[in-house]
Amino acid sequence: MKQTLKIIKQAKEEGRKALLEPEAKLICIEYGIPVTKFKVAANEKEAAEYADEIGYPVVLKIVSPEIIHKSDAGAVMINLQNASDVSEAYRKILENVKKYNANARIVGVLVQEMAPQSTETIVGAIKDPQFGQTIMFGLGGIFVELLKDVSFRIAPITADDAKEMITQLKAYPLLKGFRNSPPADIDALVSILLNTSRLVMDNPEIKELDLNPVLAYQKGAKAVDARIILE
Numbered sequence: 001m002k003q004t005l006k007i008i009k010q011a012k013e014e015g016r017k018a019l020l021e022p023e024a025k026l027i028c029i030e031y032g033i034p035v036t037k038f039k040v041a042a043n044e045k046e047a048a049e050y051a052d053e054i055g056y057p058v059v060l061k062i063v064s065p066e067i068i069h070k071s072d073a074g075a076v077m078i079n080l081q082n083a084s085d086v087s088e089a090y091r092k093i094l095e096n097v098k099k100y101n102a103n104a105r106i107v108g109v110l111v112q113e114m115a116p117q118s119t120e121t122i123v124g125a126i127k128d129p130q131f132g133q134t135i136m137f138g139l140g141g142i143f144v145e146l147l148k149d150v151s152f153r154i155a156p157i158t159a160d161d162a163k164e165m166i167t168q169l170k171a172y173p174l175l176k177g178f179r180n181s182p183p184a185d186i187d188a189l190v191s192i193l194l195n196t197s198r199l200v201m202d203n204p205e206i207k208e209l210d211l212n213p214v215l216a217y218q219k220g221a222k223a224v225d226a227r228i229i230l231e
């Protein structure tokens with residue numbers, strides 16, 4: 001897990017507690033957690049080039065150590081259909097970020113594959129002062145925020161634990177397939193939970209990890225956002 005150690009070491013040296021989304025996603029990749037394809041552009045021209053490479057539609061997001069909640073800063077633009085959309089979004093994001101926090105350092109703009117809409121789930125980890133690394137799973141949006149419909153297990157977890165974390169949710173019928181929502185790939189979610197457990201057990205300096213959202217498909221699941229906070 002060479003890349004992970006390197007990324008964490010560099011953040012520490014720079015005095016950063018929050019890893020940047022591309023850093024967190026590289027760590028996810030090293031631990032077998034599927035994420036949206038991405039590249040970090042240093043300028044508008046590069047953003048359009050990378051979008052062409054990745055294929056449309058794409059999503060653009062700010063990469064800044066000062067911007068942790070990117071949509072709050074107007075720094076996420078989704079569903080960009082062509083190079084001119086990308087150029088426009090690039091400029092708009094920089095403008096929004098400047099207004100939101102004039103001191104925010106800009107590392108670049110993340111160009112990424114736009115994942116098709118599907119059921120949004122949340123995979124998290126938090127280091128509990130008493131129990132140590134703890135894994136969390138829930139469904140996105142109102143299920144977590146309003147209904148607190150989430151499950152927790154102390155890491156390391158087994159495949160059976162991971163499966164239980166999913167099936168014990170009140171909203172589980174939604175994942176099993178309900179009315180117009182097709183059944184989600186439960187094994188893919190189990191695999192993400194297991195890999196997340198492995199990731200935080202290997203790296204005790206991780207205080208918080210958030211994959212929000214993880215889109216669950218009939219086949220596979222993918223994290224479109226990743227946040228890692230160090231101690």
Ligand code: ADP
Nearest residue numbers: 036059068069070071076113114115212224225
């Ligand atoms: P934030 O820092 O605000 O949590 P996110 O990266 O989660 O930023 O983006 C905000 C929202 O935009 C996500 O919850 C998701 O609905 C949508 N989104 C972000 N990236 C993608 C993507 N690559 N594909 C599809 N939807 C995305």
Ligand code: MG
Nearest residue numbers: 212213225226
């Ligand atoms: Mg998010």
